[in-house]
Amino acid sequence: MPNNLMSTPEHELFRETVRKFVEDELRPRAREFDEAGRFDKTLYKKMGDLGMLGLRYEPEYGGAGLDWSFSAVMFEEIGRCDNAGVAMGISVHTDMATPSLAEFGTPELKAQYLAPSIAGDMVSAIAVTEPDAGSDVAGVKTRAVRDGDDWVINGSKIYITNAATADWLCLLAVTDPDAGYGGYSQIVVPTDVPGFRYDLLDKIGNRGSDTGQLFFEDVRVPVANTIGDIGRGFQQQMMQFQDERLVACVQAMAQAEDVWEETRRWAEERILFGKPLSKMQNTQFKMVEMKTKIAAAKALTRDCVQKRVDGEDATELITMAKLYCGRVIREVADECIQLHGGYGYMRESSAGRAFVDSRLISIGGGTDETMMQYLAKQLGF
Ligand SMILES: Cc1cc2nc3c(=O)[nH]c(=O)nc-3n(C[C@H](O)[C@H](O)[C@H](O)COP(=O)(O)OP(=O)(O)OC[C@H]3O[C@@H](n4cnc5c(N)ncnc54)[C@H](O)[C@@H]3O)c2cc1C
Structure with missing residues (x-):
């Protein structure tokens, strides 16, 4: 007897789509992804075409405008792909790095980064943890200093899923060290900017997605890349x-x-x-x-x-x-x-x-x- 989290006819119809994708594209390659230490990036486009990457996001940006129950169905099926690292890489993109942008981003920022992420043309990562700040999120030190219309970013992040795959990061940085919990901002950082690099880490498990340490050396991004209000990042x-x-x-x-x-x-x-x-x-x-x-x-x-x-x-x-x-x-x-x-x-x-x-x-x-x-x-x- 299946004990599905959600199972109206609409959920089951959607479940069939995801299950077929998992059976055709993920399960047969579960071991290959583990050996490679990463997931096949081209599959994001296939997921985008199937409408899997923006379930709760606005139709204006290519999303399906659905509620959380459909996300539950999707990850209930993806969780059965026989490779938790792959499932994690996908969910980092759909539900860990993009929710803030979808909720608080400007229309311009969403058009530039959310729409292609929903289409599967871009992949995202969430960059919070640092070598000296994991559980203590407020202890992050990566600094974004304003210079005219740009942020200049310096610092490092560690254990970041999709480090090598991501086209952009949802970065948590300190923008005002004297403002306490009002001193952090979330900033979209494209990974092709000068001053950014990563080193891959060698994990004991979850090898189906890549994980790395990120380095920022005078990385410049527009202040317009801030997600939501400056100082509301935490x-x-x-x-x-x-x-x-x-x-x-x-x-x-x-x-x-x-x-x-x-x-x-x-x-x-x-x-x-x-x-x-x-x-x-x-x-x-x-x-x-x-x-x-x-x-x-x-x-x-x-x-x-x-x-x-x-x-x-x-x-x-x-x-x-x-x-x-x-x-x-x-x-x-x-x-x-x-x-x-x-x-x-x-x-x-x-x-x-x-x-x-x-x-x-x-x-x-x-x-x-x-x-x-x-x-x-x-x-x-
Ligand atoms: C494979 C992998 C992928 C990851 N992906 C990402 C990602 O994509 N993006 C990202 O930002 N981060 C990511 N992380 C980081 C992850 O979120 C952190 O590792 C986690 O939050 C713990 O932080 P830490 O490693 O610094 O451990 P620490 O904070 O140093 O914790 C060490 C120990 O202290 C314990 N501890 C903490 N607080 C207390 C307390 N108050 N009382 C008692 N004990 C306590 C902890 O539970 C732990 O047992 C990933 C980690 C891994 C391993």
Whole structure:
């Protein structure tokens, strides 16, 4: 019985489109992308043509003007692509780097960067984390100093997904060091400007998308590239994190279901002591326990999606879901690799990839501890 997050006839029609794309273009190449350490950029154009890259964005810029429920459907399917790194690269573009531009950008900036991003002609990245500022977002030091009509940017960012693929960055920079939380701005930085470069990083997992360190040396971009008001960057980024975290939950649970199904197939085929692994009570209990945890995490995720659809503040619930889904996928991936025995430890095994890839959910987009710190405050501690 499928336990889809959303399933009206319209959702199912759209689901079919995404599923076909995943089956035709992503799943067969899951291992190839892992080996290459990056995703095939030309597939963004195909996704753009299928209308997958601007689901919630305004039709004026090529978007579909839909609500969050369709994003949930899309990432529920993309999460089953057998490569969490690929899923992450795509979601960084659609839901982590572009939401602020869509919501706060000027019409000119949206025409220049959002429209081609929705069409799949440009790919974006979100550049927040720095070598000395990850969980402590307010500790970022990358500086944008105004010089006439330009920003001059100096600094460095680290662990940035799509570093080598991106055509532009949604950069969080300090624009007024004396203004506290009013001293940050989000700025669109094209990656073909003089003074910008990146170094790729070698990750243990999530290898289907590239990740790098970015360097800015007197990079000049127009002040008109500021997203929203100058000085509102920190607040806008906190809002943008909500989409990032909810997409991570949707993808993680899709991956959990995918690796669970793969493990069931494996357990039915693997014969030991004269009978299938699936006939052992330990296997059945583990499978049931995993399924229960996934169902609970999906129910929480579904509540978050509904709140977003209803236009309610979902921050607290999304924070809980990010914490919980991160833990559930880690537990599921761990049990699945165990049930595979030695084969699970091979790089070609989906369970093995899920094991290393899923570890990221409790770190990226804010760690478990950051989620708990926020929730403790909300709960009055
Ligand atoms: C593969 C990958 C892709 C990424 N992609 C991007 C991207 O595209 N863009 C981007 O901007 N960033 C990206 N990140 C960065 C990610 O968001 C950060 O790694 C994360 O926020 C944690 O920051 P940090 O690495 O500096 O860890 P730190 O902040 O140094 O944390 C170290 C430890 O301290 C803990 N800690 C933090 N606060 C507290 C507290 N209050 N109490 C107790 N313990 C605490 C943390 O939970 C962690 O366990 C990516 C990271 C990875 C690994």
